[in-house]
Amino acid sequence: MKLDILAVGSHPDDVELSCSGTIAKEVDRGKKVGILDLTRGELGTRGTAETRDQEAKDAAEILGVSVRENLDFSDAFFENNTAHQLQIIKILRKYRPEIVLCNAVDDRHIDHGKGAKLVSDACFLSGLRKIETIFNGDSQQAWRPKHVYHYIQWKNLKPDVVVDISGYINIKMEAVKAYKTQFYDERSKEPETPISSSNFLDSINYRARDLGRLINTEHAEGFTVERYPAVDSIFDLI
Numbered sequence: 001m002k003l004d005i006l007a008v009g010s011h012p013d014d015v016e017l018s019c020s021g022t023i024a025k026e027v028d029r030g031k032k033v034g035i036l037d038l039t040r041g042e043l044g045t046r047g048t049a050e051t052r053d054q055e056a057k058d059a060a061e062i063l064g065v066s067v068r069e070n071l072d073f074s075d076a077f078f079e080n081n082t083a084h085q086l087q088i089i090k091i092l093r094k095y096r097p098e099i100v101l102c103n104a105v106d107d108r109h110i111d112h113g114k115g116a117k118l119v120s121d122a123c124f125l126s127g128l129r130k131i132e133t134i135f136n137g138d139s140q141q142a143w144r145p146k147h148v149y150h151y152i153q154w155k156n157l158k159p160d161v162v163v164d165i166s167g168y169i170n171i172k173m174e175a176v177k178a179y180k181t182q183f184y185d186e187r188s189k190e191p192e193t194p195i196s197s198s199n200f201l202d203s204i205n206y207r208a209r210d211l212g213r214l215i216n217t218e219h220a221e222g223f224t225v226e227r228y229p230a231v232d233s234i235f236d237l238i
Contacts, residue, residue, distance in 0.1 A: 008101065024063055
């Protein structure tokens, strides 16, 4: 299966929190989108790896993505090294996405910046023909995504690209709330965390509204880039 977009997160729920409005919009437009989780989020304070597995599956169904995989890297301890890069390269060559969405380049959780660099490096290396990978017994062909965009997470980074997600905020919030153990629930007996408050859940919506305000739409999501996005004509900009 060839994907148009592969969204990668260091943890299950990274993608939903940060770029699921964009994903839902492109799925609705007929694009094939997949999600790749690097870890199972097993070190999270609330819930377990098993509950995260089910929550990730539920969220994927809500968003209508074509595929979701998990590389089962070690939460908080994975590294940007050859072994981890090769695992991601195999996925890139398997699905051959045109666009990759990945973690914020700088963020509160150390896995986010680390995951951003790991995925970005793997995207470049995946295009090198002399790096050989095998999948299901067959040699894989080199593949380099055309674009790598980094979504925005905890920190309010200044976006380079802003995507209008008006009409898709409800499905985004539904996908986020699929992670029932992680986010605000007044009945929960789990320990409180920075992301379990009602304010954090509300902030997902008001960040989208604020970015939407800046581009004169209802809701939006922001991304940073490693190289300048190019347009054929100045009139291509909305």
